[in-house]
Structures are given as structure tokens and as C-alpha cells.
Amino acid sequence: MFINTKQSIGVCGRNSENPYGRINTNEPRYPSVFSDLTRKEMTGLLEYLYSSKELNLTRFRNATIRSNYLYLAEMFMPSKTAVLNYIDDGYSKPPREAHVVLIRGGDPKPNVLEIVVGPLPFPNGHRLFPYRQQPIPFFQRPFTSVESISQKLKEHIDKEFGRPLYELYGGNLINCGNKCLDVGLFAEVPISKNDEKSFAWYSFNQNSEHKLLRPVDFSVYVEINFKMLKILKIWFNGRLFQNWKQVWDYYLRNKRRIKKTRFPEESDNISLSMHRRGQPPFSKPLRNPSQISPDGKRYNIKGRQVTYMFWKFDISMSIFTGPRLFDIRFNGQRIAYEISIQELTSFYSGYKPMEHYFNFFDVRLLLGLQSKYLEPGVDCPIDATYIGSYFVDRGSDVPIYNARSFCVFELNTETPLRRHHSKSSHRFYEGMVSVVLIVRTIITAGNYDYIIDYIFYQTGGIEVKVSASGVIIATYHGRQNPYSFEISENLMGLIHQHLYHFKVDMDIKGRNNRFETLDIENDVVASNEKPNSKINQIKFERKLKATEKQAAYKHNFQQPKLLVISNNNIKDRFGNTPGYRILNTGLTHNIRPQRTGNEPGISWSNYQVAITKRKESEPVSSSIYQHTNPEQPIVRFQDFIDDDENIVDKDIVAWITMGFYHIPTKEDLPMTHTPGTVQSFFLLPFNYFDENPAMSSRNAIRIDPIDVKGETKSVKVERYGVRKENACKPPKNYNDKVIKDDPCLVVQCL
């Protein structure tokens, strides 16, 4: 068969005006009620804040610990009632306001204050942020570069113990050229409730790529009294010391026996680095398969509102909690008001004192800020749409911009959405492939990269998926231990647990919903065929959960059940109530005992799903302060449940926990790869539609036999008008040019 390879051919989707790799700022001209702050609003906000005598703010660049300064700001969400009155019932639009966090070291009694400023873009006043007890004690303040003691600490240690460190680890703490020892990890020890004093462990690493994989066996426990520091303990070569004298004595006595860790040379730097090495799987460089869209992008993005087939929703990037969706509708009907991350934690364990404090609450890092760049062809398909986000962050007198914080794309999963091959009395084939829309953000929370996908199926189902990649936290114990394997020379990867928390504010055909479980139970029936004999089969029992405590679901593997949220005010002609099922396939059990350590700050992790009555005063399950006062965290999720309110036919919220335990192995070097780390939960229609809504798609194929006189002569192939040829040429990829011209899109520019 001959194919003319020279024929002229169009560019896929006639996208020539939008070649790959171009940046689409896509900022809405007029903010919707769900929009993040626009540049204009941010400018107005900053003007108001810095001109307010009452607030008395110092610009970040001039701030000291004794100053009042701006920590961050984001859109303040109006009440759900106000929003729905506006978008559903035509009432006036709620005013645009900002939620602002101020660090107030300049106050007579220093504190942290959260305020609401409005109306934007030209504010005329502010009030306290209503959903939190104010002010927040100063000792719980977020840590900023204003308070950084790293440089001072390095200078201090260099004086006290610089020479031995150089002799053992081949690098210096200061004036170090390309052989530097640097702070690797910093772990707050949350035992102080003193506004001025804090305590932290600092570990040290050889600053060679990737420094987290180059730890040295030296760390210090520091009391910090504002920028003054005092070293309280020193961990060195597997031992804990109380002062430098002890360390020196030990060092001088054991000098020759202490293991040296050579500073890696450029030439051997490859082994733990993120550079390609070894024999490649193909003898020549071959391109990956990739996706083309012959009819172009089949979704629309207007401002921050995405429309795709029957789906419509707004996307937003909270500076605190990262990517979130609002007003998620299918065929015009709202299914959820909000789906958002609440917290991502990773808690490590180890043998060394500081490893007991590697408990990272990543909201403290500001999840929204941490999605800076998505690389076409790696992080998202090359023809995805990239969306940027503006932020008001400490130190930014002008709004800062992450040009690729979201990507939106269609994905042909190459798996059937449905298919049946009917071979008996009706002979036909029918099926369609599952093509989904994905909204993706990748959050780099320090060492770990979390790939967050919101996935929209044509069945009306939604999947929320988290995959983990990035660099492990490593140490060296010098002996077998129950926390790690030795995975490279002087390197052990610490056991840890990832926990993710999500908020899902379902609205099934209105705000008032109920929560039931359908419990699968054994059912014994009499046999009709064999007298006096019993048959075991299964049945389901619907169990309405009347209160928040009843609805706090702790998974029991031995009792299978389906979790359903439904609207009991609406019945179909058969008496069914429309619902959605929550399927959590990322279940994890938190084995840490309750009411100890950080548990009160992650009390949500005791429930795989919890349903509470929605309250404006319970907007989020975590905060940027969680770790600082473990016994009494600023947000205690358990409180949402403990008042045990009635949740029958009320506006309810599902809180969903996922996670997994990770014991790093050699395959986690130099990075954790995603296979085996993927966790999802699904929202699946449950008697919500009268039949599967995907039956309306034209992208199905049906094949029927053509029989003539009782003999099958051919087949009829029905494609519902969709062309079967996909011949088109992908548009040109401009990404490399874009980032070479504007490197700050990717890297932190010097």
C-alpha cells in the first residue's frame, strides 16, 4: 500500500497562533467572585497597607525582628451564602477583599495578626480575619529571612570547630569557594512558648548536588533569642555533646579513628546527581511518543474559568494551600462548591536527635508559592495550556509572578471508558476511549515534589490524584537501624509517612445533603432447591450518619462499605435520591498514638473520610502555625467533629485523608520516582444521572454486522460523524527559546 509522505498537511488544531511553549498570562480582565487577587487589586492592596498609619508597616527589605511587616496576602473568600446568592440568584456581587497576614514584632506585645482588607481594588478599611482567635502568639510566627541565623551560625561554628570539619569533610562553612559545608535541614523544636526564644536543630551537608544526599555527621541544637544564638548541644560523629570543649576533647582523642567523608569532586559528582549516566536504553536518541490534538484544544479557559464538554469550574491558587477548584458543575448543575488541598505533611523518624523533629507541615512553606514552573513534555503535555499566578509575598513590593503554576490539558488515557463485545444473540461491538481533562499543579515543598491532578471524566466522575517525586532526606547512622537502609556510601534514607488532606464541599443538587454508608453484609437465605439448606450471599444496608461523630469514618478493612453523599429532598420516579460516592483509594492508617507530639495538629489523619457540617468558621483544617504549639494547634480539626452537630440534610463537607509510608531504598537515588507513590480519591455519580452521561458523546465507535440472506458479508462502522484520520502536524515547540530569553521563569535569578 502506498502512502504519499510528501502531501501538504495542516498544523494540529490550527493552533499556529498559539505555538507550544508560549506563556498565557490569562489574567481575567474583571475578577470573578472566585478569582485570585489580580495585579491591580494587589497594587491597590499594597498601597493601602503601606499607607496605613494604624498598621505601621515596614517594607520587608528594611524590616527587623522588631518591625511590623507584611507576611502575605490572598483573596478573602466571601461567605458561601453571599457567593451563591450572587451567582445563583442574581443578588449583588460580594465585595472583593484580601486576607492579609502581618508579623508584628513592633507591637508592644509582639504578635501575628490576620486581617481582611477591602474593598478591592481601592481598600478603605480593614477588620480582623474572623475565623481565628486573634492575635496569634508571636512565638508561633512564621519564620522569614528577617530572622535567619544561618550565616551567623556558620560563622560561629567556623570559629569554634571549622578546622576539624574541613579535615573530616573537605569543606568550609565560610569563604568556601566551591567546597562549602552548608545548612542542610532546619528542624524547629516546638518546646518554647516564649516570644523571643526558639529552638532548632541545624544539620550540615556538603554543598554539592544534591546537598540533601551529602550529609555529614554533624549538627547543632541552637537556642535563638531573636537573632542571638546559643549552641546548646552538638551532634558529632554519632555522639551527643553538651559543649565545644567536649567535642574537641573527643575529636582530639579519636582524630585518627573518625571516618572522613571526602568532598565530592566535579568529576565524581555524577553519582548522586540528577545527570544522565550509564548505558542508555536505546542505542540512539529516540523521541517519546506524544499527543496531538487534530481538532485543537477542545476546552476553553476564560479568566480562571475552565469549560470542557459538560464540565465547568473555576481554578484558584491559594498561597496557603495551593491549587483549588470552585463551583464545579456538570451540565450546569453544581456538584461541588470547593475541592482543595488542606495540608501535605511528611513526618520522618531516625536515630539522631534532630531526626525526631523532621516533621514537616508543608502549608507552612506556602504551597501556592511553590509551584513555579512546569516543563512542557515532562510535567505536562507539550500542548497543554499553562496558567500563571500572582502572589503578594514577604519581600514583594510588587506582585510576584509564577508564570506556570497550573497546566490544563486533555489526555487520551488510551484505556476504554467503556466497551462491550456482544457475541451472543446481539452481535455488535461498542466502545469509547477515556479522554479526560486534567488540571495539574506541581508543588515543590522543599525536597519533595507533589504532582496534584484534578481529573475530569466524561462519566461525571472526578479523580483527585497526588503523585510524589523529589529528593529523599538522608542521613548516616553508621549501624543497622530500624529507620533506614544504607543505600549509598555513608547514606541512609529515613523512613517517613506522607499524609495529604483534602476538603471537598459537595453540593448535590443544592446545599442540603446527607451522608450514608452502604455496608456490605453477609446474608443467609434458605435454599429452594436443597431442603433444609442455607445459602450465604451478600446484601447492603444503608446506614444514615446523623451526626459528625458518627460520620467520622475510620476505615475497617473487614467491613466493606460504600460512602455516599446524597440529596434526600429529591427523588427520581423510582424513589432514588441523587448522590455521589466517595471512593478513597489512598487509604492510610496513622499509627502514632493520639494526643501526643504533632497528632493534635493532624487529627484529621485519624479519619480516612470525615463529614462535618459546613461552617464559614471552619474554612481550613490546617494552618501555617500547626507545628509551633503541638498540644494546642491553631486549627484543631478534631474540634470540627467534637461538637457532634447534626448533619442530616445540612450543608456538609467531606474531609479526605490519603497517604503512605515510605522506606527509601536504593531506587530512591538520586530521586524518588512516581511509580508506587500514587494516591487518589474519586467522586463518582451514584444514581445522580438517569444513565451514564458519556452515552451522549460522538467519540464512540459501534460496529454491527451486515448480514445478507443469513450470511455475514461485512460490517457497518458507526463513528457518529467523527473523522477517523488524525493527520496533522504538531505545532513548533518554542519553549526552549522562551526560557532562554526569560530564565527567571525557571530558575531563581541572581
Next chain:
Amino acid sequence: MFINTKQSIGVCGRNSENPYGRINTNEPRYPSVFSDLTRKEMTGLLEYLYSSKELNLTRFRNATIRSNYLYLAEMFMPSKTAVLNYIDDGYSKPPREAHVVLIRGGDPKPNVLEIVVGPLPFPNGHRLFPYRQQPIPFFQRPFTSVESISQKLKEHIDKEFGRPLYELYGGNLINCGNKCLDVGLFAEVPISKNDEKSFAWYSFNQNSEHKLLRPVDFSVYVEINFKMLKILKIWFNGRLFQNWKQVWDYYLRNKRRIKKTRFPEESDNISLSMHRRGQPPFSKPLRNPSQISPDGKRYNIKGRQVTYMFWKFDISMSIFTGPRLFDIRFNGQRIAYEISIQELTSFYSGYKPMEHYFNFFDVRLLLGLQSKYLEPGVDCPIDATYIGSYFVDRGSDVPIYNARSFCVFELNTETPLRRHHSKSSHRFYEGMVSVVLIVRTIITAGNYDYIIDYIFYQTGGIEVKVSASGVIIATYHGRQNPYSFEISENLMGLIHQHLYHFKVDMDIKGRNNRFETLDIENDVVASNEKPNSKINQIKFERKLKATEKQAAYKHNFQQPKLLVISNNNIKDRFGNTPGYRILNTGLTHNIRPQRTGNEPGISWSNYQVAITKRKESEPVSSSIYQHTNPEQPIVRFQDFIDDDENIVDKDIVAWITMGFYHIPTKEDLPMTHTPGTVQSFFLLPFNYFDENPAMSSRNAIRIDPIDVKGETKSVKVERYGVRKENACKPPKNYNDKVIKDDPCLVVQCL
């Protein structure tokens, strides 16, 4: 920016000699030790069988119940020792032999016999199949069309009760034109151990697409004495009757009150059919995105051996158990000797007597036979490679051919395999997208379609994934019940449980391996920072499982653990043993009580993972006979465990159970769609490699800043020689022409 859309452009992958949709029989010229029977071998086998006086076989078309006839044949697997001696150590190739099942109604004492015939292609003798007690009692024989009583039954019922059925349900059982009532489901009632007698329920449906969704409330319980039948009970309009007189009396008394079910007209047939309807999601027909391979297929298939990057394995289609893989290697090292399906069951429950017996063991349907056709663009990507399989099946005097039983393809998942955005002291971006190789089969087991994927990751990980689609089994109870929802007029979908069983014969650097769990436990340590205070963290404990009973893993959600198979004879320089981790994300708990009903036939379902010593005599965990004698199934998996052999540093096999409970809802009409049905298990390297082997790929991207005099001027983008443009044109799609010319590829030809 201007793009020349007229430029000439090559066909993707220079694949013009292999346009989409062409059939590649790909039968090996010389069978490997893992090859399914070739046509030549089948021909030789059939000649031997039909010429053997001792076997005395009747051709299927002439067979009666009193005949000896061929049921099926497939390749007889030589012992693992013989195979490994051959492929690893250069010993001679084991002879090619066939495993044959004969139904022997002609014997003085009728029976079923399984024999081994060889050597192929010119057999000279046969012996008993060694791994089963022989002969198999005749009452456990598979059911074939030789014994079908459907026509006789319909004639019988038509005479007894045809008129009322027509009046109520609008169709006839015989001479029915296009308004037929037909047998819908057939459920064996396994209470007879008499060779001649069997018992079964037959339900009836309006034979309109899809008939399973058109049940009528009429079924009969039949005693079958060879082809003679006796109706023992009749279910009609919600009541059970003992004879026709009772049915008639009831009918005549209640005639007017009995609910009629109109026979669907062509015109309203659309509502439960697999035809497109409703408002489409796009106003115009738009093509799906689809995948192109600019450098062509990057895998090789030679005979049945697939090579892809570092992967190499053989594929095979067992007529009993469907798609399986042998000798799975990564970079030359065998990781598993076999990965195969063992059983797919679906057990239903309901209110009506016959619904207690909807217990389907799908191996009985011959899973391998049931993958007939894969549609490009729905079941697999359009540029997948399609592989056919030949079978010796009842009634086939010549080998029968399913031209598309497998597809093999690369898939760009458009999700990072790894990525890290390093923003601190080392500023760089590095990542690569996850491209996998998938071997797919779709098994239509009656009403359900199971999509079976073997997925190969570049990390050395393997995923085995089952997705379910197809038509639900429906009934009408006429009242609220704990088994179903009413989902359409007179239609309820029955609750059921899907269970899948897999065999994974791991060989980690040799045959002798061990199984350990790494149990995650609470760990209490003293605080160094706060005197007299304790810190709760986690640790892991390695627990070696010494025997089969210890290694029969029942999941306990409250005790998280990792499951690892490793080779203790090999240690790396740190003392680690190479291993693979089994991660089962398709966990399901079987709530049915043990030792009742069919439980002994699926005793594997009590373990989410079980590890046994590998024995030639325990090749499979199920059989085509399981359902016929529930108390004493032909294969009782529990026996594999009960001898409780030592499994430390032995050749061991992992048996993995997945599944889920399904309560059908309106969204299961007209078909179950795959989202929410997907179950996977993973085999993940665990200290097997010294670092992640994906680091050798050239398909990664790394971006580093270019700093000049302390200022970031640009970035360097490293693509390791892989071109970034993907401009090429997909080859032409010939599939429709192929199937129009040869309709029997798709439909069962008349």
C-alpha cells in the same frame, strides 16, 4: 510568529509499510519454549488425536452426550527446571507437548480426562496430565452445545405457558420473528453428583438490545437428565410455583393485576441500548487527541518475545486463564518466571431463587478464547501492534484464530516519572515523563469486559491492572430490597463482588528467594531537648515468614506493612539483599463465611497476598470445574498453604487477590464504565538496583542557569541529543477497510 503549514512532512516513525489497522499474525516460525501451540503443531495434534484408536474420539459436529470428544488443547508447560536448564544453561530444549481435555461420555464409566500429547508437531504418544487426580468425574464436565437444552426448553415452555408469556411480555419463545423471548442467564445449581443428572435455573429476557437489561419475571428450575428435561419449579411474577397447574391457576385468577412488560419497539429501543443519544458534549464532531510516535515503535516483537528498552519477556495466551507472561527480564536479569491470571469471578446476590446461583467462575468460559477483537482508537491506541492467537477449541477441526487477542503499545502517560525543581543552593530543574510499555488483552466474559494490562515502567517496576466494563446483570424485584436499586423501568442491578486472582512467580536473581514483611510500628524515644519527655516516632521491623501459613497475608489496615521478596544469598556492599516489593492497591475483603458455598473453590480470596513454595503440581489456583462440586473443588488453593512448608530461600510464588464490591446504579446503564473499577498490583524494585535505572534514559530534560558575573543571563537546556520537535504525520488508518472486508474478525459470522 509564522509557521509554514504547507511544508512537506514525513509519516511518524517511517511506518508507512505498517499502516494502522493492519493485522500482524506474528506467529513465530519456530516456537520458543514459551510459545502457544502453532498452527502446525495444532494440525499435528488434531491428526494424532483423531487417529488414536485408544482415544476413540468423535468429531464435535457428530458428537452426542455418549461420545468421546475433544474439549480443548493448549501448550503443556514443561517443568521450570527443564525450561531454565534449557534457556539458562544450554541443555537441550524440552519437547513441545500439548495439554488436552477430553469429554468422555462414551466410556463405560463416563469421565473427563486431561492428557499430555507429544512431542509436537508429530506426536507419538500421550500420558495423563500429571497435576490433577484423574479422571475427573463426569458430573463436573464443562457444558458444551452438545448438551444444550435451550431450544427444547423453549419449545416445552411455549407449549405449557406460551400464550400468557406473549400476553404479558409481548414476545414468543419460538417462531418469534423479531419479538423473541430468549434464555437470558443460565445458572447451574451444584447439588448433583450424579453423572447423568444436573440442575439449573434458566431466566428469560426480551431479546432486544441488550437482552440482559430486558429481563421478564419468569424463570424455571430444570432437572436435566442428559438432554431430557423436567421442570421442577417455576418462578413467575414474584412467586415460586411447583408445577404448571399452580402457575396457570395463579395466572387465571390474577390476570388483570399482573404487570405487563411491553416488548420494546425498534424506535424506543434506544434507551437501554449501546447507541449514542442525547445532546452531545460538543456542538460539532471533534476528534480526540491521540498519540503519535515520531521515531516509530521503540519496541520489538519477534514471535511472541517482546523487547522494550531494558525489558524482555514472552507473551502467551492460555485458553484457560488468558494472557500471561513468562521469563520477564530487566537488563538481562530474570525478575519473574511467570505472571498470569488464575481466575476472575463475579458472585451476585438477589431476592429470587435463581439469583442465589449467579456465581460465575470465568475460567470456565475459557478466558483465552474470550479476547477476540480489539478496536484501534478505543481498546488500544491506533498505532498499537495487534497480535492474534490460535486455539484448539471444541468444534474446531482446524485451529481457530482470534486475530486481535493482544495489543502491545508504548504510552506516554503525560505524568512525570520523576522531577525535581531545586530552588535553593543548587538551582536547576530536572525531570522526565513516564512512558510505559503496555501489553493489553480485553476478555469478554459473558456480560463483563475485563481490560487486563501488564505495564512496564522504566524504573524496573511492573503494574498489573484490571479495569471492568460491560453490561450489568439486572432483574426486577418489584419492591425495595437490600440487593439492588431500581435503575430503570422494571429494572434493578444486582449487587455483586468481583474477585481476581493472579500468580506471580518471582525469581529475584535466582530461584531461591524469601518473603519478609516490613512492619511499621510505633517507636518511643527519649527527648534530648526536653528532659523526662518522650517522643513518638515510627520504625520498621523486618519479619521473616518461615512457612506458607505465616506467609498467607490477611490485610490488617491497622498494621501497615511492606511486603518484600528478596534473595538472601546475594548482598551488596552495604549488606542489603536485592528484592522486589509487592504493592497490592486492589485489596478487597471477602465477607462470605469460610467453608460454605463456593468459598472452598475461591479460598485464595481470603488472602490479599499468599506466598507458597513453587511446585509443578500446583500450577494454577483454579480450574474449569470449580463450581460443580463446591465442597470439594478440583483445585483447592487452601491445600497449597495447609501443608505449611518452609519457604525460606526456596523457589516461591506470590498469589495476589484483587477485587471490589459493586452495587449498580443508574450510571451503570447501559454499561458499566471503567472509572472507579480499576484495580492494580505493583512489583517494585526494593534495593534491587544500585540506583534508579531510569537515570540512564536520554528522554530526560535538565535545565541549569547560565550566570555571568553573578547575574542570571539565560539557561542551558540539556536534552541528551533527543530532538524537541515532533513534527510528523500519523499514518493512514486502514482499520475500517480491514474489518469490512473480513467481518469475522469482529463479529461472530453467520
